[in-house]
Amino acid sequence: MKQTGLWYRLDTAARAIIPFVLTLMLVLLSLLPFNTPDYAPVVPSLAMPAVYYWAVFRPDLLPLWATFLIGLVQDLLTGVPLGTGIMMLLVVHLAVMGQRRIFTNSTFPMLWVIFALFSAIAYTLGWGLAALLMPMVPSGDPVMLQYALTVASYPCLAWLLARAQQLFLN
């Protein structure tokens, strides 16, 4: 009986860190070098849609400090001024936390539009911070491009994360 109790607890713990681990994996995935032609020098931020998704659907499994850690790892790996990426992810997470009411019963297109809005705020802030922390103001084009790619990647990513959620967490 005690054995099952332990296994049960281990199982629950393993399931509980799935959102964190998956998001971290997405950070690594977005770092992989794709050398095929026709591929833009800018890749979408995969962590941002993931943080948004978990903050909306399983806020219990992605606490704020988890988002902080994901942002920290991402910043250290990509080499951006430290804190820029963390702040962008935190903004999305905090925006979801603050507007919890609008997410009850919202449809998929609604969620997408809200994500586009929240990530627009995050990118504007990120660009501002980068301008403060870098020797000169970074050009806006790559930022706009990454924003557009990130928003465009949301449906696909949300679908995948929903599958993962069904598989592991329900």
Place this chain on the structure above:
Amino acid sequence: MTRIATPLKAWAQRFSFLLIIGMTFALMVMGSTDNRLVETLRTQVVDITTPVLETLAKPVNTVEQLITNVREIAELRQINADLRAENERLMAWHHRAQQLEAENAALRNLLNLVPEPGMRFVTARVVGDSGGAFVRSVLIAAGETAGVSRGQAALAGQGLVGSVVEVAEESARILLLTDLNSRIPVAVGSNRKKAVLAGDNSPEPSLRYLAPDEEVRVGEAIMTSGDGGVFPSGLPVGVISQVDDTGARVRLYADWRDPEFLRLVDYELPGLIAPLVEGQDQTAVN
């Protein structure tokens, strides 16, 4: 009990929220002041992640190769014809280079030139690409143990790609020429007009600090000047692609999407006199 617990919980939540925001700001300040702790943390995290990235990159590379193969099979005839034409052109250059080499050696002999500093190459696989909106850098799976050190030049097939900015034990970060922070001393054209190649996150970096009376034209070649003694002189960089009132832009020989492997140039400078001598040597060649 719950009457006390609820406000306490809310207070704890608010406190942790403030703590996290505070920590983020503290990290920003630490990161922007070249903190040693931040650098160590960065290199450590990169070192731990590199093997994971290497493993993840394998299936990606396979798929990539497959795509390239399919593409190439479709265009085989055309590629073959192009290569034949290029080969003919290159043969002519090959003869020319041999002639020049012989002439160069003869002239060196006459002048009693100090021999060029030795160069050693380290070849490394690119395992990570920041691909972000704010920075242009890549991670390679070679570090201190392989002889990588700060400031080394990184070359891809056709030309200079960037320079080493961070070195960990088994990995290193290369700042690409297109990055906002990249500044490389270069020489323009056959008369070696000095300038600085400055990245701005766009695909084509700009030329800065040209002498006001000097003009550059589209199509002029850019190579490293060797000023500052960090890079060897004469590494191919690119050609001028456009010139307007605001300055000149450079199309790099090494396309950003090329590097699957990078060659790092370990440049052993015997003394401060060497770059000067090499500079003269370059003008003699041209």
